[in-house]
Amino acid sequence: MSEAYKSLPVLPLKNSVLFPHLVMPLSVGRPASVAAVEAALSTEEKELVIVAQRDSSVETPTLADLYTVGVRAVIKRRTRPTEDTMELIALGVERVNLVRLESAEPYMRVLVQPLPLPTDTGPEVEALHHEVMELASKAIAMAQPQAPQELSRLLMATDDPLRLAYMLASMFSLEVSKEQALLEAQTRADALRLTHSYLAHELQVLELRNKIASAAQTEIGKEQREYFLRQQLRAIQQELGEKNPEQAEIELLRERLEKADLPDDVRKEAQRELSRLERLPSSSPEFHVTRTYLDFVLELPWRISTEDQLDIARARQILDEDHYDLKEVKERILEHLAVLKLNPGAKAPILCFVGPPGTGKTSLGQSIARALGRKFERMSLGGMHDEAELRGHRRTYIGAMPGRIIQALRRAGANNPVIMxxxxxxxxxxxxxxxxxxxxxxxxxxxxxxxxxxYLDLPFDISKVFFITTANTLETIPRPLLDRTEVLRLPGYSEEEKLEIARKYLIPRQLKETGLTAEQCVIGDDVVRRIISGYTREAGLRQLERGIGRVARK
Structure with missing residues (x-):
């Protein structure tokens, strides 16, 4: 090994480090690098310095952009696939220190000084050597299970610990900074320690990768097994003339869709969703979401209406049977019936009953439905904060449900119920x-x-629904909402009205609930007056009914 200084062309590498006594294939394309290679090939020795860049993004590096330790190398072979690029095979000869820059154009030439490889020995070097060989065997077995045994034997036969470290670093493609630290190591022990830490990290990464790959392979194997069994089950069912459950369910949905009386745009959307359902595997979450959606669409009363009973005399009788007085409200209902009798396509009114608690607002809505011969649905809005409870959730959300308006129509089974x-x-x-x-x-x-x-995302006509709203006060109702309703006030009852209501409605109802007959329990007017004046102070009738119930139970 020569101790003399030498002036050699420099070939900077972006992402790798060449080690002494190892061969590396290189692709050269930068103009300065091509010029450096041509300068080396023009000499008898064909030597140049190969050194790594500190930053691989620098296209035109200077001496400051290079590490200070490189490798003197000999070009063993050169090919030129194109005019601007070269393919080389270079053999590392020895480590060198870059002393100073001699020229920068047309290529970089530096003065280098040989840096001999360390030759220290001892028990620590031997122990580290054996540890590195053991880690290397494990890492190679995990990284390349099909690797030829000659590779392992080659590593085992390498007596030089430093050469073993260099070979392992080039095999596992470490980061440039790690490879450079290994090249610059001052002693064999330092080089082996670095190699040991690098291999230990690589081994952890390989173990984790193998664990992930094994889990994925197990899952794939499970899915393949399930698919194979399902295919066998399908073949058996076909031989027996049976249909698999998913296919039978889709056929049932198709049959229901053909029989359903749906608007054209709704039918088109339902057919599109059904076609999509046929392509989905039954194990997919989308399959169950789409099936539930189609079930709901087919259950809705798109064109199903209950026939209104437009007998005004009968309606008046029903209203009088259920409620005492309330002439204004009853007249408004009868007016609507008269309009419907003359014009069946008239819009349903939207009423707002306002009055103190217990004045019969809710029961009046039930009487209206009975008088019209329509289904009755009631929903309480007290304390509702979420708009989605009325308008539903989008199907993209897990557990999405239709809004309460559409659900009420499905329960009613008609598109013209009375909804309170x-x-x-x-x-x-x-x-x-x-x-x-x-x-x-x-x-x-x-x-x-x-x-x-x-949730439905389809237009549904709810203009035929008879909406009734109830409230105790108008103060908290937003003005735009109030403007859409016709307000009917239910004032509190006087003592005489309460007496009449108790005689006609409350006493018979309480006697029925307690299992008594009119002969067994007689509650006179004076008792009712006493309850009204002494035990109830309200505009409605709830306290009065409770008082009558207590008397009946005594």
Missing amino acids: LDEVDKLGRDFRGDPASALLEVLDPEQNKTFRDN
Whole structure:
């Protein structure tokens, strides 16, 4: 090994380090690098210095961009696939220190000084040598299970610990900074320690990769087994003339879709979803979401209506049977029946019953439904904060459900029920939305012809629904919502009215609930007056009915 200084061309490498006594294939394309190679090939020795860059993104490196330790190398072979690029095979000869820059154009030439390899020995070097060989065997077995045994034997036969470290570093493609630290190691022990730490890290990464790959392979194997068994089951069912459950369910949905009386745009969307369902595997979450959606679409009463009973005399009789007085409210209901009799396509009114608790607002809605011969659905809005409870959730959310309006129509089985929105004055609002604003569309006859529930995402005509809202006060109802309703006030009852209501409705009902007959228990007018004046101080009738119930139970 020569101790003399030498002036040699420099070939900078971006992402790798050449070690002494090892061969490396190189692809050269930068103009300065090509010029350096040509300068080396023009000499008899064909030598140059190969050194790594500190930053691989620098295209035209200077001496400051290079590490100070490189390798003197000999070019063993050169090919030129194109005019601007070269393919080389270089053999590392010895470590060198870059002393100073001699020229920078047209290529970099530096003065180098040989840096002999360390030759220290001892028990520590031997122990580290054996540890590195053991780690290397494990890492190679995990990284390349099909690797030829000659590779392992070659490593085992390498007596030089430093050469073993260099070979392992080049095999495992370490980071440039780690390879350079190994090249610059001052002693064999330092080089082996670095190699040991690098291999230990690589071994941990390989173990984790193998664990992930094994888990993925197990899952794939399980899925393949399930697929194979399902295919066998399908073949057996075909031989027996049976249908698999998923296919039978899809056929049932298709049959229901053909029989259902749906609007054209709804039918088109349902057919599209059914075609999509056929392509989905039954194990997919989307399969169950789509099936539930189609079930719901087919259950809705798109064109099913209950026939109104337009006998005004009968309606008056029903209203009088269920409620005492309330002439204004009863007249308004009878007016609507008269309009429907003359014009069946008339829009349903939207009424708002306002009055103190216990004045019969809710029961009046039931009487209206009975008088019209329609289904009755009631929903309480008190304390509702989430707009999605009325308009539904989008199907992209897990556990999405239709809104309460559409669910009420499905339960009613008709598109023209009487729906009572109870306690509309107690609606809440927070970050989830404003239910009162959602009601604006529901209660607007011009907009609710094409009401879109977020879950359904199809236009549904709710203009035939007879909406009734109830409230104890108008103060907390938003003005735009109040403008869409016809307010009917139910004032508190006088003592005489309470007496009459108790005689006709409350006493018979309480006697029936307690299992008594009119002969067994007689509650006179004086008793009722005493209960009204002494035990109830309310505009409604709830306390009075409780008082009568207590007397009946005694």
